[in-house]
Amino acid sequence: MRERLARVTLMRLAEPGDAVMGRLVASCGPEAAVEQVRRRVLDLEFVRWFASTRRGRPAEGTGEADARLDRILAAWAARLEAADPAGDLAAGERAGARLVVPGEPEWPTQLDDLLDSRPHALWLHGQANLRFACIRSVAIVGSRAATPYGAHVAAEFGAGLSERGHGVVSGGAYGVDGAAHRGALAGGTPTVAVLACGTDVSYPSAHHDLFEVVRARGLLVSESPMGVRPTRPRFLVRNRIIAALARGTVVIEAAVRSGALNTAGHAVALNRILAAVPGPVTSDTSTGCHRLIRQGAATCVTTPAEMAELVGAIGSDLAPEPRGPVLPRDRLAPEVRRVLEAVPARAGAGPAVIAVEAGVDLETVLSCLGGLAAAGYVEKTSRGWRLCPEKPSSG
Amino acid sequence: MRERLARVTLMRLAEPGDAVMGRLVASCGPEAAVEQVRRRVLDLEFVRWFASTRRGRPAEGTGEADARLDRILAAWAARLEAADPAGDLAAGERAGARLVVPGEPEWPTQLDDLLDSRPHALWLHGQANLRFACIRSVAIVGSRAATPYGAHVAAEFGAGLSERGHGVVSGGAYGVDGAAHRGALAGGTPTVAVLACGTDVSYPSAHHDLFEVVRARGLLVSESPMGVRPTRPRFLVRNRIIAALARGTVVIEAAVRSGALNTAGHAVALNRILAAVPGPVTSDTSTGCHRLIRQGAATCVTTPAEMAELVGAIGSDLAPEPRGPVLPRDRLAPEVRRVLEAVPARAGAGPAVIAVEAGVDLETVLSCLGGLAAAGYVEKTSRGWRLCPEKPSSG
Numbered sequence: 090m091r092e093r094l095a096r097v098t099l100m101r102l103a104e105p106g107d108a109v110m111g112r113l114v115a116s117c118g119p120e121a122a123v124e125q126v127r128r129r130v131l132d133l134e135f136v137r138w139f140a141s142t143r144r145g146r147p148a149e150g151t152g153e154a155d156a157r158l159d160r161i162l163a164a165w166a167a168r169l170e171a172a173d174p175a176g177d178l179a180a181g182e183r184a185g186a187r188l189v190v191p192g193e194p195e196w197p198t199q200l201d202d203l204l205d206s207r208p209h210a211l212w213l214h215g216q217a218n219l220r221f222a223c224i225r226s227v228a229i230v231g232s233r234a235a236t237p238y239g240a241h242v243a244a245e246f247g248a249g250l251s252e253r254g255h256g257v258v259s260g261g262a263y264g265v266d267g268a269a270h271r272g273a274l275a276g277g278t279p280t281v282a283v284l285a286c287g288t289d290v291s292y293p294s295a296h297h298d299l300f301e302v303v304r305a306r307g308l309l310v311s312e313s314p315m316g317v318r319p320t321r322p323r324f325l326v327r328n329r330i331i332a333a334l335a336r337g338t339v340v341i342e343a344a345v346r347s348g349a350l351n352t353a354g355h356a357v358a359l360n361r362i363l364a365a366v367p368g369p370v371t372s373d374t375s376t377g378c379h380r381l382i383r384q385g386a387a388t389c390v391t392t393p394a395e396m397a398e399l400v401g402a403i404g405s406d407l408a409p410e411p412r413g414p415v416l417p418r419d420r421l422a423p424e425v426r427r428v429l430e431a432v433p434a435r436a437g438a439g440p441a442v443i444a445v446e447a448g449v450d451l452e453t454v455l456s457c458l459g460g461l462a463a464a465g466y467v468e469k470t471s472r473g474w475r476l477c478p479e480k481p482s483s484g
Numbered sequence: 485m486r487e488r489l490a491r492v493t494l495m496r497l498a499e500p501g502d503a504v505m506g507r508l509v510a511s512c513g514p515e516a517a518v519e520q521v522r523r524r525v526l527d528l529e530f531v532r533w534f535a536s537t538r539r540g541r542p543a544e545g546t547g548e549a550d551a552r553l554d555r556i557l558a559a560w561a562a563r564l565e566a567a568d569p570a571g572d573l574a575a576g577e578r579a580g581a582r583l584v585v586p587g588e589p590e591w592p593t594q595l596d597d598l599l600d601s602r603p604h605a606l607w608l609h610g611q612a613n614l615r616f617a618c619i620r621s622v623a624i625v626g627s628r629a630a631t632p633y634g635a636h637v638a639a640e641f642g643a644g645l646s647e648r649g650h651g652v653v654s655g656g657a658y659g660v661d662g663a664a665h666r667g668a669l670a671g672g673t674p675t676v677a678v679l680a681c682g683t684d685v686s687y688p689s690a691h692h693d694l695f696e697v698v699r700a701r702g703l704l705v706s707e708s709p710m711g712v713r714p715t716r717p718r719f720l721v722r723n724r725i726i727a728a729l730a731r732g733t734v735v736i737e738a739a740v741r742s743g744a745l746n747t748a749g750h751a752v753a754l755n756r757i758l759a760a761v762p763g764p765v766t767s768d769t770s771t772g773c774h775r776l777i778r779q780g781a782a783t784c785v786t787t788p789a790e791m792a793e794l795v796g797a798i799g800s801d802l803a804p805e806p807r808g809p810v811l812p813r814d815r816l817a818p819e820v821r822r823v824l825e826a827v828p829a830r831a832g833a834g835p836a837v838i839a840v841e842a843g844v845d846l847e848t849v850l851s852c853l854g855g856l857a858a859a860g861y862v863e864k865t866s867r868g869w870r871l872c873p874e875k876p877s878s879g
Contacts (some may be wrong), residue, residue: 322825379784
């Protein structure tokens, strides 16, 4: 219980994805981490580690690093004073949500791949089991400002992957996120919406009803306490959870500046499978997808079956190759086809003329014409051989 | 002159792309090849070669191969009797076309890559020089039944490649072919239409006017004599010339069954560059393009500049990376941005509240707020700091 309380405190104390705090928790545990912030004294070993990493600041001296850590500690401490973990736990319970922390049965261990930026805990609200829902799952991400095309494809992928037994993971935004959840709800396997706000906050507010259905038949997930509103940086930080939960991520529509490309970057960094759906080259919302395909970062997928094949088990989940219709004409031998091509449509022609036109000898022509007549392709008239009018003569 | 006459005879005598005849011509020259067909006696060495290859018939014995060659020879001989090479030459001159044969200055030597299926000669009709027009050229191919999207993209590629100094090579069909030529004519470099019929035949007839413009400012090309109508197999055989003339081929729209995929196969077999333009996954006419991209056979290209980069010289012709707009907010340091995110839009907030919300220390908040106020992002009111209403607060 004390660990859960400490983790709820950490959700308030550090920004989501704060890897410095993540490192502190990894080194001494959540309770000691909170205690060190409360006493405003960090372990000497941790202070040395911080100075040694100089994250992105190679020219920084030890004194400057210490000063920077002091400022970080002051910010943590200020937030700790404002924190009310018991109140947060009670608010979550009142809202009907549940807290899961690392090590508990419902905790999805694939989040451990996030290392120091692993969430301290997650608030879940919904009927589905997070761990089971994500064992075999695909993240469907894309533009909030999806075109009707993007929304259609997202819904098709949501439904098609769900029907194949893949859980769907996405955010809670307009456009691709919403369409993916709606498709997944139609398909039957649980859909998981990872939010950048509290699970009790309907953002965007027009998704209030959608979130209600997801709670009933899937799961809302957040690393923020109840009541927390989303901010722009938190949307980006949230994306790491979406990428980490799923086996693979598919980008449906994404402009060159798009949060979906941020999720794609997390998927690559986490060694997850990345795919992108192409679209019209005239559409700005597909530019990001095409760039991922051109760079070789993402596999081009066009159907839910192809995505299922990518994330599925080797040897099963194979997508069918697209094939066109087989026309009766296709079954003819090449020589027979050449003779058929040489038979005129209206005015008839004799076998010798047809032989010259087709470039085959007379004997072959006579034999082919007999077979073609029996199959109803050609007919013999008083003016020679011609095509039967009712058979297709061009295709 | 005797060689030209022999090659004009060969254009009648064998089907275009007939590799058996191509081998005969390669082994003894065009005049001797015609003479052997006239005498109905083939060189023993050639007969032995034919029996040894057993093209696609590994179980065939020498006797059966000889019988098959006899039938081929009979078909050639029958066509030879019907041929009138002097008349064909005169008809071409009357139509305003010119004959080019291998070894002449205008002959594009890249056609030699076709080996035994190299055309015996080509009829050209138009102002452009075939060799020069194709030195730096791209083949634009795709569906006859192009969607408005495909026609638009084909015209954009035709114009964009032409403006970059690349000749455009295509067929003469409706859809992508026609749109590519129209685009190329707008761009300025010669456009080359390779036809499956004689250069004096307007097929399809609605392209009569387009072909007139191509004759005036580009080139019509055919391996068939004047007056010859196209047949279905000849369209496919013609595609090898399109693929061989150009440095690279781009498929704009192609269903799973499409002549454009046949051209793509020739491009791969000839070690030419192959690219495909993606489209909506909901459109059957883009299925072939997506399959080529998924198979790794074609590079995904979305703009004429990207195609020019593929076929262009190394180090020049680089396509720009697609980039989104840079917003003023992007230039802010991460810490400053976090403070800006924590400033409320309407009701003001004090620096301490903003510090807790942003997760940075008070001193940093005060310094950031000063800079943000100077840049016009935030303002200080009697109730604390808030965002300036006229600045964008979400993006």
